[in-house]
Amino acid sequence: MDQPMLEVADLNVYFGEGDDFFQAVNSVSFKVKKGGSYGLVGESGSGKSTVLRAISGLIADWDGRICVEGKVLAPKRGKAFYRKMQMVFQDPYASLHPRHTVDRILSEPLGLHGIGDVETRVLKALDDVGLGKAFRFRYPHQLSGGQRQRVAVARALMLEPQILLLDEPTSALDVSVQAEVLNLLSDLRAERNLTYLMVTHDLAVVAHMCEEIAVMSHGKVVEVLSVDQMRRSEPKEAYTRELLMASKGYDPEFFAGEAV
Amino acid sequence: MSEQTELSGLKAWLSTDVPASRFQAKSIQFYLGWLKLVSNPLAFLGFLILLVLVFCAMFAPFLAPVDPLTQDLAKRLSPPGVNGYLLGSDELGRDILSRIIYGSRITLFIVTLVAVTAPVFGLLVGTFAGYLGGWIDEVLMRVTDIFLAFPKLVLALAFVAALGAGIENAILAISITAWPAYARIARAETLTIRNSDFISAVRLQGAGTLHIIVRHIWPLCLSSIIVRMTLDMAGIILTAAGLGFLGLGAQPPMPEWGAMISAGRKFILDQWWVATMPGLAIFIVSLGFNLLGDGLRDILDPKKSKS
Amino acid sequence: MNEQETLLRVEDLWVRFPTRNGIVEAVRGISFAVGRERVGIVGESGSGKSMTGRSILRLVRSPGQMTAKEINFKGDNLLDYSERQMRDVRGHKISMVMQDPKFSLNPVMTVGKQISEAYRLHSGASRGAAKRKAIEMLEAVQIREPERVYNSYPHEVSGGMGQRIMIAMMLIPDPDLLIADEPTSALDVTVQMRVLAIMDKLVKDRGMGLIFISHDLQLVSSFCDRVIIMYGGKIVETCKASELHNAQHPYTRGLLAALPQIDEPKAKLEVLDRDPAWRDQESVVAYD
Numbered sequence: 001m002d003q004p005m006l007e008v009a010d011l012n013v014y015f016g017e018g019d020d021f022f023q024a025v026n027s028v029s030f031k032v033k034k035g036g037s038y039g040l041v042g043e044s045g046s047g048k049s050t051v052l053r054a055i056s057g058l059i060a061d062w063d064g065r066i067c068v069e070g071k072v073l074a075p076k077r078g079k080a081f082y083r084k085m086q087m088v089f090q091d092p093y094a095s096l097h098p099r100h101t102v103d104r105i106l107s108e109p110l111g112l113h114g115i116g117d118v119e120t121r122v123l124k125a126l127d128d129v130g131l132g133k134a135f136r137f138r139y140p141h142q143l144s145g146g147q148r149q150r151v152a153v154a155r156a157l158m159l160e161p162q163i164l165l166l167d168e169p170t171s172a173l174d175v176s177v178q179a180e181v182l183n184l185l186s187d188l189r190a191e192r193n194l195t196y197l198m199v200t201h202d203l204a205v206v207a208h209m210c211e212e213i214a215v216m217s218h219g220k221v222v223e224v225l226s227v228d229q230m231r232r233s234e235p236k237e238a239y240t241r242e243l244l245m246a247s248k249g250y251d252p253e254f255f256a257g258e259a260v
Numbered sequence: 261m262s263e264q265t266e267l268s269g270l271k272a273w274l275s276t277d278v279p280a281s282r283f284q285a286k287s288i289q290f291y292l293g294w295l296k297l298v299s300n301p302l303a304f305l306g307f308l309i310l311l312v313l314v315f316c317a318m319f320a321p322f323l324a325p326v327d328p329l330t331q332d333l334a335k336r337l338s339p340p341g342v343n344g345y346l347l348g349s350d351e352l353g354r355d356i357l358s359r360i361i362y363g364s365r366i367t368l369f370i371v372t373l374v375a376v377t378a379p380v381f382g383l384l385v386g387t388f389a390g391y392l393g394g395w396i397d398e399v400l401m402r403v404t405d406i407f408l409a410f411p412k413l414v415l416a417l418a419f420v421a422a423l424g425a426g427i428e429n430a431i432l433a434i435s436i437t438a439w440p441a442y443a444r445i446a447r448a449e450t451l452t453i454r455n456s457d458f459i460s461a462v463r464l465q466g467a468g469t470l471h472i473i474v475r476h477i478w479p480l481c482l483s484s485i486i487v488r489m490t491l492d493m494a495g496i497i498l499t500a501a502g503l504g505f506l507g508l509g510a511q512p513p514m515p516e517w518g519a520m521i522s523a524g525r526k527f528i529l530d531q532w533w534v535a536t537m538p539g540l541a542i543f544i545v546s547l548g549f550n551l552l553g554d555g556l557r558d559i560l561d562p563k564k565s566k567s
Numbered sequence: 568m569n570e571q572e573t574l575l576r577v578e579d580l581w582v583r584f585p586t587r588n589g590i591v592e593a594v595r596g597i598s599f600a601v602g603r604e605r606v607g608i609v610g611e612s613g614s615g616k617s618m619t620g621r622s623i624l625r626l627v628r629s630p631g632q633m634t635a636k637e638i639n640f641k642g643d644n645l646l647d648y649s650e651r652q653m654r655d656v657r658g659h660k661i662s663m664v665m666q667d668p669k670f671s672l673n674p675v676m677t678v679g680k681q682i683s684e685a686y687r688l689h690s691g692a693s694r695g696a697a698k699r700k701a702i703e704m705l706e707a708v709q710i711r712e713p714e715r716v717y718n719s720y721p722h723e724v725s726g727g728m729g730q731r732i733m734i735a736m737m738l739i740p741d742p743d744l745l746i747a748d749e750p751t752s753a754l755d756v757t758v759q760m761r762v763l764a765i766m767d768k769l770v771k772d773r774g775m776g777l778i779f780i781s782h783d784l785q786l787v788s789s790f791c792d793r794v795i796i797m798y799g800g801k802i803v804e805t806c807k808a809s810e811l812h813n814a815q816h817p818y819t820r821g822l823l824a825a826l827p828q829i830d831e832p833k834a835k836l837e838v839l840d841r842d843p844a845w846r847d848q849e850s851v852v853a854y855d
């Protein structure tokens with residue numbers, strides 16, 4: 001299949017007006033093949049999360065081209081779009097409504113799309129993410145960070161999308177919990193042939209989860225490379241190399257003596 | 261023996277870690293909130309005071325020793341404890357205690373009606389303004405500003421003067437002056453909430469504006485509104501009393517507490533009980549609402565629920 | 568490193584919090600010592616590492632209760648100090664840098680004023696002398712335009728710069744020991760490295776001791792000399808940073824295995840199997 005599952009071409013995203021006008025994303029282009037896993041890496045302010053929000057339709061002030069399975073997307077999305085693409089958010093403490101039970105959170109998308117068999121689907125979703133039916137009527141404040149993130153993943157999968165946008169899904173979690181959630185995401189992708197677009201600042205996580213990465217800085221794509229190239233320490237751009245070095249731990253010679 | 265196991269059955273149902281239905285989950289949260297209320301002595305006191313208010317209102321005919329409207333001019337202005345009048349009698353010989361008990365009905369009526377009108381309207385205006393933004397927000401907020409610009413009592417007076425004296429008009433007037441504060445609160449909460457990830461998540465499921473506002477935003481605004489409402493109640497009772505005092509609220513011979521104070525004004529130096537007793541009643545009920553409101557704020561504060 | 572003069576020695580530290588559901592023990596009887604070296608305390612959330620840091624400065628607020636057999640700092644038991652004496656220690660002899668400069672810098676005072684204040688509090692210097700010292704410190708943390716930054720407000724500087732300012736503020740009174748509680752966790756990874764380099768240099772130059780509290784095992788092992796690993800309020804292992812890959816305790820090994828590595832691809836990350844027995848084991852004593 002030649003046609004990429006997700007294609008972004010010359011994406012620009014803007015914020016604010018007049019004095020506050022700011023271009024967060026500048027001419028970003030990349031392609032993700034079906035069943036692939038693509039990483040957008042960058043530090044804060046690089047625009048990586050903004051790209052995700054533009055792709056998902058949460059932000060409407062962008063220009064450029066975004067295509068899903070060959071179809072060009074308009075800034076406003078219809079309900080059918082949400083059955084193709086879903087998102088998992090970064091902060092497990094903020095992505096679940098504090099007054100809704102897990103059951104309500106999971107059955108809501110089904111209600112909005114008129115999908116029946118709610119109880120069966122909710123119980124299966126809880127099973128698929130490794131939580132049992134004991135969690136069904138709990139509130140988010142009764143769940144740990146890792147459990148909340150699993151609920152967030154379950155919610156994203158309720159509409160059976162083919163593309164998952166992952167916005168730093170594990171950066172708020174402890175290392176051991178991160179491992180569980182990343183394993184869960186890998187397993188789900190293998191089982192359901194999902195396509196992932198993952199945004200993160202952690203090169204080790206992206207190396208584990210993705211096949212290809214685009215490194216972003218200040219709204220632009222600085223370099224695109226495969227994960228293999230990165231592992232072999234073959235990045236071409238200085239910024240990528242710096243990011244790579246920083247991810248490996250503290251190295252006094254590399255980082256000392258730079259005034260800011 | 262069986263009663264004990266039945267009670268522990270209910271308690272067990274309410275303390276389980278694994279609720280089996282939405283109803284059970286909600287009940288558990290409610291029960292936990294109740295436990296918090298009971299453990300806060302001042303808040304519980306406030307709750308009891310209001311319970312007494314409701315009790316008096318419901319069972320007034322059984323609690324009041326005599327009819328509140330019966331006059332006995334021979335026994336007018338009797339001090340408390342004399343002639344069988346526990347709290348004394350007023351200038352027409354009516355039993356003050358009975359009038360206070362029956363007056364609780366009027367107070368409760370005022371409080372309930374205002375509570376279901378002003379905050380509800382304020383919630384509607386505030387949440388829609390906050391979520392939709394743009395010109396809708398501007399227009400709604402300027403309207404709110406206009407109402408907020410008037411001192412409450414003056415505005416209420418103006419309305420009552422225009423609509424005519426009477427308790428229903430007084431309540432309407434008070435509601436009209438009270439709603440803007442709730443609109444402001446609701447809008448502020450909405451502005452904070454609308455950028456949350458859980459709202460983004462439900463937008464990504466295709467939810468429309470109405471669904472989001474009603475099902476996601478209102479439940480979160482509810483706590484602040486409820487707390488504000490309980491704390492406002494004292495002020496509302498006083499405003500109603502003020503209107504009654506000026507003769508613009510409840511009309512004689514209704515035993516509205518404010519009107520009673522007004523009538524007792526003339527005798528305050530020598531027969532202090534005629535004005536003071538209803539005054540104490542207002543004070544206690546206002547205190548009850550304030551204490552309860554403070555306690556509710558501790559219980560309903562969403563920050564406490566954050567892990 | 569070279570001959571350790573033991574700066575701090577903590578013996579049998581406990582921190583308890585009474586809650587509605589009983590007493591929560593955040594720190595359960597740990598003992599360790601720190602000399603003029605860099606010691607990292609690593610743990611996940613709930614391990615008690617932050618509480619340990621705060622206990623040393625007796626910053627645990629009621630209803631939390633801190634008890635210990637001894638908290639010996641340069642020969643004196645801090646537990647015997649009055650609150651007044653503790654105030655002299657805090658910031659002056661033992662300093663603490665916290666995670667987010669957004670929350671630890673006063674937003675309504677200029678940066679310069681805050682640093683000068685920190686200096687004058689413990690040295691009684693004049694305003695002019697304090698300003699000079701503050702600008703010197705800002706240069707020492709490699710801020711390029713110290714005069715300009717001196718006059719700016721915390722919200723006008725970036726995260727990395729804010730953290731450097733915190734470091735300047737905390738090191739200006741020349742403390743012997745610095746406790747850094749997740750000092751770089753809120754920063755971007757390249758900025759992290761720069762800030763660490765500055766801390767590294769300053770700590771080395773002044774011969775200070777450093778306690779580096781973090782959840783990032785990899786970072787701590789590359790930055791510190793010695794590592795202490797905490798779990799469930801206890802110390803489960805301690806070793807030299809260079810020996811971390813030979814760690815013995817299953818929790819440490821589990822953490823290492825759960826981390827994705829850039830250099831070695833793993834098909835699946837090993838999921839940590841928490842053995843409840845770990846919580847009941849004796850805390851490892853980490854005096855060296």
